[in-house]
Amino acid sequence: MSSSDRISGLVLENVVIRLGGLPLLDIDCRILPGSVLTIMGESGSGKSSLLDFVAGFLKPDFRAEGRALLNGRDLTSLPAQDRQIGLMFQSPLLFPHMSVLQNLMFALPATCRRRQDRQDLAERALADVGLAGFGKRDPATLSGGQQTRVALMRTLLAEPKALLLDEPFSSLDRTRRAEVRELVFDLARKKGLPVLLVSHDEEDARAAGGEVHRLEAGKAGNGLDC
Numbered sequence: 001m002s003s004s005d006r007i008s009g010l011v012l013e014n015v016v017i018r019l020g021g022l023p024l025l026d027i028d029c030r031i032l033p034g035s036v037l038t039i040m041g042e043s044g045s046g047k048s049s050l051l052d053f054v055a056g057f058l059k060p061d062f063r064a065e066g067r068a069l070l071n072g073r074d075l076t077s078l079p080a081q082d083r084q085i086g087l088m089f090q091s092p093l094l095f096p097h098m099s100v101l102q103n104l105m106f107a108l109p110a111t112c113r114r115r116q117d118r119q120d121l122a123e124r125a126l127a128d129v130g131l132a133g134f135g136k137r138d139p140a141t142l143s144g145g146q147q148t149r150v151a152l153m154r155t156l157l158a159e160p161k162a163l164l165l166d167e168p169f170s171s172l173d174r175t176r177r178a179e180v181r182e183l184v185f186d187l188a189r190k191k192g193l194p195v196l197l198v199s200h201d202e203e204d205a206r207a208a209g210g211e212v213h214r215l216e217a218g219k220a221g222n223g224l225d226c
């Protein structure tokens, strides 16, 4: 057992990702519960690949060494569905054939069985992000910011132990972006979730308040150490 096996939060331990045999990036860092590490870098520098590695989706052309540990648990040997990671992407990706409420109820753990309990939890989640009464709506009738808030609550209702965010605010205008961003970081802090954020936006990084690391496109061994 190494010291990483006893650490709370998300630890990336001596992670090296290679593409076609060449090093794409390396990183060694710890994200404390409730704090954010922002990954920035040019297009193609490997930001999404790093999230894929942590989430368990790394594509076959890539090879990775090192470990990702979440609250001391080695994720690297676990299938994606057992990693307890919450993901948010550039697009909210709500199911278009379900109502807003059904989208939220779908995310709840199977251990929450009673329909009324599921509905209550989903309605409370909507109210928490200022969308009480929106449950019956079709997701397509919501604004971009409203959809992103629903996507956030859908992610959180699944009770993840860490959040991976890949440009989740980039479809929003400046004002909405600031509002939704504050909401995401605030809830992550309250729930004590470590957050790995990929962004091109310096204001996102400032608002996140944590460390920032920059990857360079096409550079072997980016040498991040945080």
Ligand SMILES: Nc1ncnc2c1ncn2[C@@H]1O[C@H](COP(=O)(O)OP(=O)(O)OP(=O)(O)O)[C@@H](O)[C@H]1O
Residues within 6 Å of the ligand: 019, 041, 042, 043, 044, 045, 046, 047, 048, 049, 050, 059, 061
């Ligand atoms: N399925 C794949 N097979 C082979 N190479 C890939 C694959 N997906 C991505 N790549 C390459 O891997 C490198 C890293 O891609 P990645 O998507 O991680 O970069 P990124 O920093 O997230 O880029 P962007 O900011 O444009 O989203 C790029 O050179 C890309 O062309």
